[in-house]
Amino acid sequence: MPRKTIKKDVGLGRDPIALxxxxxxxxxxLMVGLLHAMVSPISVQSNLSYNTTRASSLEKSVPSAIKxxxxxxxxxxxxxxxxxxxxxxxxxxxxxxxxxxxxxxxMAWSTQSNPKILSLTRQPAVEVLLAHDSWRAADxxxxxxxxxxxxxxxxxxxxxxxxxxxxVSGTPGxxxxxxxxxxxxxxxxxxxxxxxKWGGKVIANISADGSKDTxxxxxxxxYSVELTSEPSLLEVVGGGAENSxxxxxxxxxxxxxxx
Numbered sequence: 001m002p003r004k005t006i007k008k009d010v011g012l013g014r015d016p017i018a019l020x021x022x023x024x025x026x027x028x029x030l031m032v033g034l035l036h037a038m039v040s041p042i043s044v045q046s047n048l049s050y051n052t053t054r055a056s057s058l059e060k061s062v063p064s065a066i067k068x069x070x071x072x073x074x075x076x077x078x079x080x081x082x083x084x085x086x087x088x089x090x091x092x093x094x095x096x097x098x099x100x101x102x103x104x105x106x107m108a109w110s111t112q113s114n115p116k117i118l119s120l121t122r123q124p125a126v127e128v129l130l131a132h133d134s135w136r137a138a139d140x141x142x143x144x145x146x147x148x149x150x151x152x153x154x155x156x157x158x159x160x161x162x163x164x165x166x167x168v169s170g171t172p173g174x175x176x177x178x179x180x181x182x183x184x185x186x187x188x189x190x191x192x193x194x195x196x197k198w199g200g201k202v203i204a205n206i207s208a209d210g211s212k213d214t215x216x217x218x219x220x221x222x223y224s225v226e227l228t229s230e231p232s233l234l235e236v237v238g239g240g241a242e243n244s245x246x247x248x249x250x251x252x253x254x255x256x257x258x259x
Contacts, residue, residue: 016221078102079234082179082252083140084128092132095125095148110146110161110238122158129248138180138218139251145184146238146247147191161238161247169231172255177203177234178222182248183210191246198225199232207240216248223247224257 045199052063087096098107107124118160129147130141137143148160183192189209196204203223210217225232 022114033220076170077252078175078254079166080254082254083137083143083250084142085140088127089128089130089142091130093127093129093145093149095127096128097123099123105164108163108165109159110163124159124162126162128163134215135185136216137238137250138220139253143216143248143250144196145245146236146249147240147242147244149244158170160242160244161240163235163237165233165235167231167233168227168254169257170227170254172228173226175225175227175254176257177225177252178253179218179236179252180218180220180250181206181208181214182216182218182250183208183211184246184248185210185215187211187246189237190241191243193245194249195235195237196223196245197233197235197237197241198223210246218250220251 010096051098057200067094081102086102088099096103098105105126107126109124125148127145128134128142129145131137131143132210146164148162150158150160177196177198181190181194187210189207192208192210194204194206195202196206203225204221206221208219234252236252240246
């Protein structure tokens, strides 16, 4: 009698051994993936630490002669508010004291001011003017007048000639001080006289006649100065007749002299 062959179903759902092996395989693969995800950030962090340490080592290897070389200032203006653009005016002119935020300049009555008309109640102030009509600033939209307006009622007199100054610090060396000046239109030379001082020493005396001008005619003046390890004082002294007209200035710059 022929022998019958019995076929067994070896599907995973009915074979516990095969099912166990498959489960173990899946769990093993998941563990490998998890370990890889955990190890990768550590490797990246290790690389970063290595690069940082290497950069530090390279920095230490730079010759001291190079590292200690003085840093030259950028070719920018060392003076603050050299064009009198702060504060931003909303009227044609404004008297500004040194307490005004962002103004940058200190003020005092000029030595030319008549002691007989000095006021103990009025603080020194510079008159900042807003460019209008054909009266243009040399730079930007505002400029200054060093023979300021008298805010009090006539005939009460107060000083009007003012000195503006800044104390400047920077890398020692040669610098060029430049600024624009103009006589006030329809005024004579006696109304437009400036004295410029650097470190207490006079470096310029300027007189300009605007009697034939109808608008400010700006001229650029430049002078060579030296900065030392100590701060240097720049003073611009308004002089001439004390009558609230004359001595227009703008666009002060102090930059390293190019060699």
